[in-house]
Amino acid sequence: MTLLNILVEGTLIGGFYALFACGLSLMFGVMKVINLAHGDMAVVAGYVAVFLAPKWHVAEIWSFLIVVPLFAILGYVVQRTLLQKSIDRDPFTTLLVTFGLSVIIENLLLAVYSANGQSVNIGSLVSKSFQLNSSTYVSYVALTVLGVAVLVLGALQVFLSRTNTGRVIRAVSDDREAAQLCGANYKHLFGIAAAISFATVALAGISYGMMTEFVPTSGGANLLFAFEAVVIGGIGSLWGTLVGGIALGIAQQWGAHINPAYQILFGNFLFLIVLAIRPQGLFGRKEAMA
Amino acid sequence: MDTPLLLSVTDLTVHHGQLCAVDSVSFQVGHGDVLAVIGANGAGKSTLLRTIAGLHHATSGGINFEGQDISASPAHRRVTSGISLVPEGRRLFQSMTLEENLLVGAHKAAPGTFDIAAVYELFPWMPDRRKSKVRQFSGGEQQAVAIGRALVANPKVLMLDEVSLGLAPIVIERIYEIIPQIVASGIGVLLVEQDVSQGLRVATRVLCLLEGRTTLEGRPDELTSEQIEIAYFGSHLGAEGERESA
Amino acid sequence: MSDTLTPTSSLLKIQRSTFSPFFSLGGVVAISIFFTLAPWMLAASWVSILSNFFILVIMATMWNLLAGYAGMISIGQQGFVGMGAYATLYFALKGMNPFVAIPFAALACGVIAIPITFLLLRLRGGYFSVATWVVADSAMLLVLSVAYLGGGTGKYMPGLLTLPSTQLNHDVYLATWIGAFVVLLGTYLLLRSRVGLLLSSMRDNEVAARSAGAKVTSTRRMIYVVVAIGCGVAGGVLSVSQPFVQPGNEFQLQFAAEMLFATMIGGLGTIEGPILGSIIFFALQQSLQNWGVWYLVIFGSLAVAISIWQPEGLWGAIRNRFHVELLPVGYRVKEPRA
Numbered sequence: 001m002t003l004l005n006i007l008v009e010g011t012l013i014g015g016f017y018a019l020f021a022c023g024l025s026l027m028f029g030v031m032k033v034i035n036l037a038h039g040d041m042a043v044v045a046g047y048v049a050v051f052l053a054p055k056w057h058v059a060e061i062w063s064f065l066i067v068v069p070l071f072a073i074l075g076y077v078v079q080r081t082l083l084q085k086s087i088d089r090d091p092f093t094t095l096l097v098t099f100g101l102s103v104i105i106e107n108l109l110l111a112v113y114s115a116n117g118q119s120v121n122i123g124s125l126v127s128k129s130f131q132l133n134s135s136t137y138v139s140y141v142a143l144t145v146l147g148v149a150v151l152v153l154g155a156l157q158v159f160l161s162r163t164n165t166g167r168v169i170r171a172v173s174d175d176r177e178a179a180q181l182c183g184a185n186y187k188h189l190f191g192i193a194a195a196i197s198f199a200t201v202a203l204a205g206i207s208y209g210m211m212t213e214f215v216p217t218s219g220g221a222n223l224l225f226a227f228e229a230v231v232i233g234g235i236g237s238l239w240g241t242l243v244g245g246i247a248l249g250i251a252q253q254w255g256a257h258i259n260p261a262y263q264i265l266f267g268n269f270l271f272l273i274v275l276a277i278r279p280q281g282l283f284g285r286k287e288a289m290a
Numbered sequence: 291m292d293t294p295l296l297l298s299v300t301d302l303t304v305h306h307g308q309l310c311a312v313d314s315v316s317f318q319v320g321h322g323d324v325l326a327v328i329g330a331n332g333a334g335k336s337t338l339l340r341t342i343a344g345l346h347h348a349t350s351g352g353i354n355f356e357g358q359d360i361s362a363s364p365a366h367r368r369v370t371s372g373i374s375l376v377p378e379g380r381r382l383f384q385s386m387t388l389e390e391n392l393l394v395g396a397h398k399a400a401p402g403t404f405d406i407a408a409v410y411e412l413f414p415w416m417p418d419r420r421k422s423k424v425r426q427f428s429g430g431e432q433q434a435v436a437i438g439r440a441l442v443a444n445p446k447v448l449m450l451d452e453v454s455l456g457l458a459p460i461v462i463e464r465i466y467e468i469i470p471q472i473v474a475s476g477i478g479v480l481l482v483e484q485d486v487s488q489g490l491r492v493a494t495r496v497l498c499l500l501e502g503r504t505t506l507e508g509r510p511d512e513l514t515s516e517q518i519e520i521a522y523f524g525s526h527l528g529a530e531g532e533r534e535s536a
Numbered sequence: 537m538s539d540t541l542t543p544t545s546s547l548l549k550i551q552r553s554t555f556s557p558f559f560s561l562g563g564v565v566a567i568s569i570f571f572t573l574a575p576w577m578l579a580a581s582w583v584s585i586l587s588n589f590f591i592l593v594i595m596a597t598m599w600n601l602l603a604g605y606a607g608m609i610s611i612g613q614q615g616f617v618g619m620g621a622y623a624t625l626y627f628a629l630k631g632m633n634p635f636v637a638i639p640f641a642a643l644a645c646g647v648i649a650i651p652i653t654f655l656l657l658r659l660r661g662g663y664f665s666v667a668t669w670v671v672a673d674s675a676m677l678l679v680l681s682v683a684y685l686g687g688g689t690g691k692y693m694p695g696l697l698t699l700p701s702t703q704l705n706h707d708v709y710l711a712t713w714i715g716a717f718v719v720l721l722g723t724y725l726l727l728r729s730r731v732g733l734l735l736s737s738m739r740d741n742e743v744a745a746r747s748a749g750a751k752v753t754s755t756r757r758m759i760y761v762v763v764a765i766g767c768g769v770a771g772g773v774l775s776v777s778q779p780f781v782q783p784g785n786e787f788q789l790q791f792a793a794e795m796l797f798a799t800m801i802g803g804l805g806t807i808e809g810p811i812l813g814s815i816i817f818f819a820l821q822q823s824l825q826n827w828g829v830w831y832l833v834i835f836g837s838l839a840v841a842i843s844i845w846q847p848e849g850l851w852g853a854i855r856n857r858f859h860v861e862l863l864p865v866g867y868r869v870k871e872p873r874a
Contacts (some may be wrong), residue, residue, distance in 0.1 A: 034662035036611075085844050091661050093843050095609055096800060100840035103793045107829040107836070164397055171383045171394045177345055178381035183369035183398030183443060220789065224673065227666050261681040268674045275667060276655050 005136050006257055010250030012138070014229075015146030016211070017245030020204040021226035022153055023197030025241050028230070030173040030193040031087060033094050037101040039223030040109075041198055042205030045071060046214050047109060049206045050118050060121045064206045068199050075198025076191040083194065084187055102219070109216035120209035145207045149245075152200055153238050160238075169193060221264075228271040234284025243282060295320050295356075296478045297342070297373070297447050302351035304334070304341045304502075311337040313502035314351070319447055319478040324469065326493035327482045330522060334502040335482040336378050339449050342480075343375035344368045355447070370398050374445035378452045378482075380436040382424045388435055389420040395439035402444030403475050409438040412468055430461035437465070441472065448472060450481040454488060466492050486518065500524055571713050575706040587709050587777055589818050590716035591770050592794055596802070596810030597723055598766035599795040604805035605727065605735045606759040607742075609665045611792045615672025616645045616764045618787035620771025622679050625781045628694045629684070635711055638772030645768030646761045653757045669792075676787035690782030693775060712773045719766050724807060726762070731755065739805075793832070797839040803849030812851050 024038045045067050053063035082101075086094040119126075122141070129139040160166035171179040172186050180186055208214060208222070225248060233244025248267050255266025274281060297319040304312035311334045319325050327335050340346045342353055344365030353361045355371055363371065383391050392406050399405070410417045413434050419427075424435055433453055440448060454462040462485070469492050473479060483489035490496060490510045498506035498521040506513065506521030575583050595617065603609045623641030628634040652671060659667055680688050696704060726732060734755050737745040746752050775781050794817065795810075802813025817835060824831035842849055848856070 028662070032662075034666065082840075082844075089844065089847065092603075092609060093847065095662060095665055096796065096843045097840050099611060099793070099796065100836045100843065103797075104833050104836040104840070107832040110829050111833065164393075167386075167390060168394055168397055170385060174383040174385050175381050177365075178377060178383065179394065180345065180365040181343060181369065181375050181377060181381075182395045182439065183366050184394070185364070185366045224666075224670065228670070231663070231666075259681070261677070265674060265677040265681075268670050268677070271670055272655065272667070272674070275659065275663070279658070279663070 006253040008136055010253040011246050012142040012146055014246030014249030015149040017225050017229045017248055018242040019149035019152060020222055021229040021241050023200040024226050025230045026193055027197045029236050030169055031190050036098040037105060038201055039219030040102050040105040042201045043214055043219040045202035045205035046209040049120050064203055068202050071202035072195040072199040076195040079191045079194030106216050115215055117213035117215050119213045120206055122210050141211050153242055157238050228267060231281055232274050234281025237283040240281060240283030298354040300352040303349045304337050305349045311502050315504050317497055319480050321476045321478055322473050324473060324479045324492055324494045326489035327497045328486050328489050329499035333499040335499055336451055339375060339451050339482055369443055372446035374440040374443050375449040376436050376440045380432045382432055382435055384425045387421050387423055391424055391435055391439050392442050396442040399442060400444040404441045404444050406442055409442055429457050433465055447478045452482055454485050498522055575709050580705055583705055583709050587712040589814060590712035591774055592814045593716050593811055594719045594770040595791060595795040596798040596814050597719055598763045600799045600810045601723055602763045606756055607739050610668040611665050612668030612672035613767050614787055614791040615675040616767035617771040617791055619645050619675055620768030621775035621781055621786035622685055624772040624775045625685060625693060634693055634695050634776050641772045642765045642768035646765040649761045649764035653760050657753055657756055676783050680783050690780050692779055693781055696779055708777045715769045715773045719769060797835050800839045801842055801849055803851030806851050809849050809851040
């Protein structure tokens with residue numbers, strides 16, 4: 001029965017990891033930017049939902065309706081200003097800048113909101129679950145998050161493969177200069193990719209807050225998981241990110257089953273093993289490795 | 291030549307760091323013109339085209355298109371103005387199909403005669419392969435797609451950078467066969483070509499560059515091969531059997 | 537462009553520094569004497585501050601060697617700091633004097649680093665950086681699971697509690713000062729050697745360096761191991777400076793931020809840079825003491841701004857403006873005055 005437990009829990013958390021990671025994957029795929037502040041943006045969204053939504057008379061459970069569009073705009077602005085300047089310099093600078101931003105954000109949150117745990121109030125929903133068998137319960141919230149993850153990834157996939165803008169974004173990530181020669185304003189398109197990234201990570205952050213408590217430094221651990229999910233699944237493949245997230249979740253649950261201290265460690269090992277034997281990930285293309 | 295002017299380049303100077311790649315080059319391209327820019331490797335030809343397309347900043351000089359100064363315009367806006375470049379090395383979108391490549395080329399297209407259907411007519415083998423990934427195509431096929439992708443934007447000036455590079459002679463001929471059809475619709479063509487005879491065959495005017503400077507300009511039928519050789523290689527490397535010029 | 541190229545090599549001089557070497561050397565000796573005698577000259581609180589300062593200087597210098605000279609951006613060096621701390625604890629638990637254990641602990645870090653390079657050096661750019669973080673994280677998690685080393689709760693470093701506190705402070709201070717001196721001297725000598733030249737060429741153009749015969753990967757491997765040893769030194773002295781050794785303290789991600797920020801602000805790719813950055817860091821930390829974590833926000837903002845607008849850092853700006861180099865490692869071509 002514990003095998004079922006491991007698989008179910010791993011899949012559920014994997015869905016969350018995939019939702020968290022798809023923005024990271026997009027920014028890396030399109031702009032070759034590894035946004036080390038990605039995790040912290042999710043946490044900021046959580047804080048906005050908990051502290052600012054009530055000020056605007058919005059119940060926390062519906063706060064995402066406002067926060068997600070807000071973060072989309074924020075993402076566009078941050079990309080067109082700060083991140084574009086870093087990209088114009090070199091990847092080195094971008095890594096340093098996003099790392100710096102991460103530290104700034106975490107400490108700002110710490111200074112303003114202290115280290116107390118927060119969570120997004122969804123009333124009694126948080127503990128409701130249904131029973132699969134004698135030892136396995138499936139939480140409704142976690143299941144919903146998995147569902148949302150699948151929906152978001154699907155929508156993103158359709159956007160990229162069927163729409164004009166999505167196609168041009170893919171063109172820019174294939175060959176930026178050639179795309180410019182086709183009339184693509186790559187800075188604007190980078191902005192759109194960043195907007196989508198921030199929007200999805202805001203959704204992920206609020207979801208996280210619904211499932212568990214968060215503190216200013218929660219972004220760091222989740223960033224690590226997100227990155228691991230992307231690498232395991234393969235850069236450049238959105239569905240790969242889902243598979244990667246689930247694989248990571250299952251590995252972690254397996255580790256936890258052996259010894260709670262091994263939970264994160266098992267995930268790290270899976271990540272390092274994939275990097276060692278198949279660095280492009282399960283579904284990634286070899287050419288995607290820069 | 292009384293064809294109305296499309297592109298007018300005046301005293302264009304472009305640097306790569308400290309190296310002067312293009313040195314005070316001037317020329318004009320009008321409707322139906324085919325201007326071939328020839329010269330040895332490193333003569334500055336590609337830099338010239340890339341600067342006109344907006345991918346590179348000029349140090350000084352003017353680039354005028356239909357009377358407007360476009361030297362400050364970013365690359366993507368020059369496309370909508372009507373200048374399209376088929377870059378050196380084809381540079382197709384490798385993750386995409388033929389049709390998707392053309393669709394991207396068309397997404398900011400100006401109104402005009404060239405749409406995807408017109409490109410399919412120009413290259414009849416394309417419709418059957420439109421759903422295939424371009425990375426499986428041969429060199430010649432990829433070059434055709436690259437040209438099609440630039441045409442689909444309905445440019446008024448089409449620039450071709452070394453389209454014959456890496457292709458078999460028969461393929462090169464087939465590619466150049468379509469130039470007259472392009473020109474017939476009024477498009478001005480500016481092409482860079484290392485294969486001098488190919489360039490001369492199709493051009494209405496020729497410009498020769500050496501170390502960034504213009505060494506020769508004129509109509510192909512007015513230039514002797516001796517003049518071209520001297521302009522291409524430089525005057526201190528004389529032709530066979532000739533004394534070195536002073 | 538001139539028509540003729542007259543060889544002027546007979547008139548050009550190749551120099552290593554702008555100042556007369558005696559001036560720099562004299563300065564270094566004077567400062568070294570000052571720092572060695574500091575515990576007897578300064579108040580105890582200043583001595584503590586200097587100890588922590590030296591630890592940061594070690595970390596920043598090492599991060600700079602890795603990132604600024606070898607081009608490898610790591611956000612996982614805190615892993616080796618932690619490993620150095622815990623290796624020291626391990627040797628101390630086995631009966632060794634903790635201060636004596638420090639160099640052994642540092643060497644242990646170097647040994648552990650070798651197999652890690654075989655994974656990490658196959659990665660590029662951002663992949664490399666995040667992988668370094670995962671490695672550090674894993675190291676911490678492994679230590680957490682070992683009860684002998686104190687697990688999650690931590691352990692007291694044996695052999696320290698019996699010493700009187702002033703002597704302990706002095707000993708700790710001297711350990712950090714010697715550690716910093718050795719690390720800085722080692723780095724200076726390394727960069728002045730052929731390895732330094734190799735690193736410069738790799739940094740400027742890797743493909744060209746390879747084709748000229750430079751062994752890029754093995755050089756990188758060596759630097760990674762050297763830096764691991766250096767961070768191990770930092771970890772070792774860190775572990776003796778606080779009586780209680782805890783994973784949370786020794787493997788802090790904050791170290792990564794500190795060494796990165798200090799180096800970027802001070803000046804990447806220069807020896808003086810990390811030192812200057814560390815000075816600024818401590819100045820900021822001391823003056824903003826009552827503001828909690830705000831000093832990190834400000835420090836971070838400064839680092840971000842400098843990365844974008846003045847990537848050579850403060851020392852880079854000073855060096856360009858005044859053409860001064862206190863610890864020169866490069867070569868300068870001096871043209872004859874016309």
